[in-house]
Amino acid sequence: MSVNQISVFLENKPGTLSEMTKVLAEAKIDVRAMSLAETRDFGIVRMIVADVYEAMNSLKEADFICSLTSVLAFEITDEPGGLGKIVDGFTQAGVNIEYMYASLSGKHTGQAYMIFRVADTKAAEAFLVGKGYIPLTQEDIAGI
Amino acid sequence: MEHYYQEEIECASPEQIRKIQDEKLRDQVKHVWDNVPYYRKKMEEAGVKPEDINSVDDLHKLPFLSKADLREAYPYGLLGVPLKDCVRIHSTSGTTGKRVVAFYTQGDIDLWEECCARAICAAGGTEEDVCHVAYGYGLFTGGAGLHGGSHKAGCLTVPISSGNTDRQIMFIMDLKATILCCTPSYAAYLGERMKELGYGPNDIPLKSGIFGAEAWSQEMRADIEKTLGIKAYDIYGLTELSGPGVSFECSAQQGMHINEDHFIAEIIDPDTLEVLPEGSEGELVFTAIDKKAFPMIRYRTRDICSLTREKCSCGRTHVRMQKPKGRTDDMLIIRGVNVFPSQIETVLLNHGYAANYLIVVDRVNNTDTFEVQVEMTPEMFTDNLGEIEDRQKELTDGLKAMLGIKAKVSLVAPKSIARSEGKAVRVIDKRKI
Structure with a gap:
């Protein structure tokens, strides 16, 4: 589930x-994870939010150009080697990771969230589910 | 079915037109000699007298008038009738120097409005049509010219002038406007706004548009035609010669017919001032042969184009001028290369960008810097940085191929380039030379 x-x-x-x-704050949008990619004269902000519909509407209304992209989000154990295991999973599935970013969910939960944009979302997901990694759904994200 | 305003003149034989021109030219030269000391002095210096001008063949003997003359003679020096016989003035935007103030008698206004009525009829205008005139009203000739033309053509005229785009759209939709008259950049903006409001080409009642007063490309035409669901007609004119309607496009969309019963056109080499044969590209020069208050003889327009007398499928016989490549005033010289903003527009539209752009030229360490700012559009945006950079590079290469020099292409936020409701500001030249 992407x-x-x-x-x-x-x-x-x-x-x-x-x-x-400011636009996101005014629309009361909770941002779960965010990254900023840049070139010499423009940048792309990528983010995972609780309410996608509301966020897209308020951004478009404020004349921002935005689009939706399917990504995979996983909860991983926040411990040394935690990231390595899941990245190995992508390797075994033979799927290339285009970019990824993290959302650390605080000191005491012991969990972190990783966001992956991959070349073949379906293949990666099928393989990782087989390995016991269950991707987060949109509802999971909203409930975090 | 082609629709004409004055078929007998618009489709007259070349011989008939020539006869009209010969007669009117003789009278006009005599009128100017008798009433405009400024031009009479020029004629005397050139050793020409009214009796030397018997026909259009003698036109080349007459001295030119240029924008510099207008400046020197400002405001009354070129007036051909007493002020009491004038009923109106119009004035240029003054973007390229001092304002031009042109005077009109009632007769001058009538012939100007007839020229505009011909343009409106060529765009399909009849008594059944609702003509939405969104050119600025006031000193600018756009509003008044098309307004008068629309009256003469019998259309229901909506004198909305420029500005307040959402109100414009409400009037277009509610009154079922069929003909839109405005600058091409404003037409593009209106189209963009209507699309945002959810109106597709089939919802919009417009059938045609008459767009002029600034340079625009074929690609921009295609774009406007598609968004608004109309046929877009070009119109040309200068305040010095009355205003829009000096020439206009017909259904063939293959150049603009010059109203030859009022204006004689020549193409000259701007350097040697020699008259060039038909088909050659050069500077367009006009002689207004029946305008009395502000009678321009051999006025140099600084517009670069060519003329053709090839038969036109619309049935009109008047000579056609190609869309000017650009006004020599608009031309930029960047790193020694001539650049017309209209060329840049062509490349942008070919690559799927909006026609809204800004050219920024500067000089850093004695070298010209040349930047083209383009607005990012939802269609062009993707989450993939590499893809956007590839498109940026394609655009840079496209500009290089068209202009011969390299431009830096900057993608900027949507709506960050100011939309104009009159003539668009396309160039910021920061060079201090």
């Missing part, structure tokens, strides 16, 4: 990111 990631185009100049976070 989840929807929101990608937002940002011009590379001071203030654009804060403008975007």
Whole structure:
């Protein structure tokens, strides 16, 4: 089960990111994970939010260009080697990871969330489920 | 069925047109000699007298007028009638120097409006049509010209002028406007806004549009036609010569017919000032042969184009001018290369970007920097950085192929480039030379 990631185009100049976070704050959007990829003159913010529909609407209304991308989200044990195990899983499935980012969920839970964008979401998911890794659903994300 | 406003003139034989031109030219030269000391002095310096001008063949003997003359003679120096006989003025935006103030008698206004009525009829305008005039009203000739033309063509005229886009859209939809008159950049903007509001080409009642007052490309035309679901007609004119309607496009969309019963066109080499044969590209020069208050003889437009007398499928016989490549005023010289904003627009539209762009030129360490800012569109956006960079590179290569020099392409946030409701600002030249 993949989840929807929101990608937002940002011009590379001071203030654009804060403008975007202001829009999200006003719409009361909880951001679960976020990363920023940059080139010389523009950037893409990628994020996982609790309410995708509401977030997309408020961003579009504020004239941000954004799109949805399917990504896989897993809960992993927050301990040395925790990430390595699941990455090995992708290797064994023969699926290339295009990018990934993390959301650490606090000191005491002992869990972390990893977001993966891969070349073949279905193949990776099928293989990892077989290994006992259950991807998070959109509902799981909303409930975190 | 082609629709004409004055079929007997618009489809007259070349001989008939020539006869009209010869007669009117003789009268006009005499009128100017008698009433415009500024031009009479020029004629005297050139050693030409009114009796030397018997026909269009003698036109080349007359001295040119240029924007510099207009500036020098400002405001009354080129006036051909007493002020009491004038009923109106119009003025240019003054973007390329001092404003031009042009004067009109009632007769001048009537012939100008007839020219615009021809353009409206060529775009299918009849008594059944609702003509939405969104050119600016006021000193600018766009609003007044098409307004008067629309009246003469018998359309229901909506004098909405420019601005307040959502109100414009409400009027277009509620009053079922069929003909839209505005600048092409505003038409593109209106289309963009209507799309945002959920109106597709089939929901929009417009059937045609008459767009002028700035340079636009074939690609921009295709874009506007698609979004609004219309046929887009070009119109050309200058305040100095009355305003829009000096020439206009017909259903063939193969160049604009010059209203030859009012204007004689020549193409000259802008350097040697020699008249060039038909088909050659050069600077367009006009002689207004029956305008009395502001009678321009051999006025240099600085527009670069060519003329053709090839038969047109619409039945009109008047000579056609190709869409000017650009006004020499709009032309930029970047790293020694001539660049017309319209060329950049062509490349952008070919690559799927909006026609809204900004050219920024500067000089750093004695070298020109050349940046083209383009707005990111939802269609062009993807989550994949590499793909966006590839598209950016394709655009850079496309510009290089068209212009011969390299531009830095910057993708900017949507709606960050200001939309204009009149003439669009496309160029920021920061060079201090």
